[in-house]
Amino acid sequence: xxxxxxxxxxxxxxxxxxxxxxxxxxxxxxxxxxxxxxxxxxxxxxxxxxxxxxxxxxxxxxxxxxxxxxxxxxxxxxxxxxxxxxxxxxxxxxxxxxxxxxxxxxxxxxxxxxxxxxxxxxxxxxxxxxxxxxxxxxxxxxxxxxxxxxxxxxxxxxxxxxxxxxxxxxxxxxxxxxxxxxxxxxxxxxxxxxxxxxxxxxxxxxxxxxxxxxxxxxxxxxxxxxxxxxxxxxxxxxxxxxxxxxxxxxxxxxxxxxxxxxxxxxxxxxxxxxxxxxxxxxxxxxxxxxxxxxxxxxxxxxxxxxxxxxxx
Numbered sequence: 001x002x003x004x005x006x007x008x009x010x011x012x013x014x015x016x017x018x019x020x021x022x023x024x025x026x027x028x029x030x031x032x033x034x035x036x037x038x039x040x041x042x043x044x045x046x047x048x049x050x051x052x053x054x055x056x057x058x059x060x061x062x063x064x065x066x067x068x069x070x071x072x073x074x075x076x077x078x079x080x081x082x083x084x085x086x087x088x089x090x091x092x093x094x095x096x097x098x099x100x101x102x103x104x105x106x107x108x109x110x111x112x113x114x115x116x117x118x119x120x121x122x123x124x125x126x127x128x129x130x131x132x133x134x135x136x137x138x139x140x141x142x143x144x145x146x147x148x149x150x151x152x153x154x155x156x157x158x159x160x161x162x163x164x165x166x167x168x169x170x171x172x173x174x175x176x177x178x179x180x181x182x183x184x185x186x187x188x189x190x191x192x193x194x195x196x197x198x199x200x201x202x203x204x205x206x207x208x209x210x211x212x213x214x215x216x217x218x219x220x221x222x223x224x225x226x227x228x229x230x231x232x233x234x235x236x237x238x239x240x241x242x243x244x245x246x247x248x249x250x251x252x253x254x255x256x257x258x259x260x261x262x263x264x265x266x267x268x269x270x271x272x273x274x275x276x277x278x279x280x281x282x283x284x285x286x287x288x289x290x291x292x293x294x295x296x297x298x299x300x301x302x303x304x305x306x307x308x309x310x311x312x
Contacts (some may be wrong), residue, residue, distance in 0.1 A: 002212045003093050004149045004157075006205040013202060019195030020107070023133050023188040027115035029133055034117055043182035047120060050177045052123055058177070058255060065174035066125055069136040072145065075101070085150065092204070092211045093150040100200045104142040104193050108135045117185070124178045134181045138190030138196075142170040145197040149208075 006012065030037045055061075067073060078101050082094035115132040129135065144164035152160045172186035181189075 003208040016198035019191045023192045027111045030115045030117045039184040051161045062174035065171050067138050092207045097146045100197050104196045108138045115182040120179045131187045134185045134189030137186040138193035141190045141193030142197050217306050
């Protein structure tokens with residue numbers, strides 16, 4: 001498995017910056033009016049939908065999400081993941097994973113400090129920080145992209161994105177179902193995680209490219225698996241020399257009637273000038289090579305006969 005290349009679309013970097021600006025603006029807006037932010041009616045309506053008996057299988061699933069994306073448990077799991085990558089001589093991918101997770105944790109904490117939004121009143125789990133944005137949601141989105149970049153082959157990327165979307169949506173549901181966050185808290189957390197991981201992916205792309213090149217050269221695999229396009233020169237080198245033409249299809253040299261013009265032309269500037277050499281070549285048509293004669297460069301003695309034969 002090789003690390004994925006950063007998408008080469010022009011919208012990738014602006015989208016990552018926008019994903020970080022939206023939670024920042026929302027946090028500043030919430031800080032200006034923490035009791036009644038603009039999204040409070042939507043949050044209240046969603047929280048009413050999350051009421052009901054909190055037990056059975058839904059509660060067990062929500063607890064898995066709650067403890068699985070907890071900061072300490074997720075940090076230990078990511079350290080083990082980075083250790084496996086390092087054992088496979090992929091220390092660049094391990095450094096990328098650790099940097100992304102740490103940056104996501106730090107940016108989420110800064111936004112929580114800026115927003116200072118209170119959580120819902122009837123919380124069913126233990127919490128220790130402000131509401132906006134959701135740290136569990138940001139870490140889940142971050143981990144999904146980390147695994148997609150470092151551990152998922154290109155052939156299975158569609159299925160992993162589908163599974164990752166279900167994991168992120170499940171985390172958003174569990175945090176609101178346990179009344180630990182408002183709905184907009186989870187949306188802001190997902191945007192924060194995606195924005196941080198996209199910017200870190202762009203910053204680490206040269207380092208990950210070197211890892212792809214070295215591992216592909218060591219394994220003997222082509223670069224087509226990594227998503228990088230080959231250059232035209234590489235493609236020609238791999239394709240080998242062109243096939244030889246048959247003996248009867250070779251071009252025959254024809255003398256130039258005025259060789260002196262080539263020397264005159266060579267003295268002029270070479271920009272947009274077609275150079276002529278002492279001999280010119282013309283490929284014969286399909287058929288016996290002896291039955292063809294150039295109507296233009298034929299000798300003066302055999303010119304009329306050749307033209308009459310060709311016209312006949």
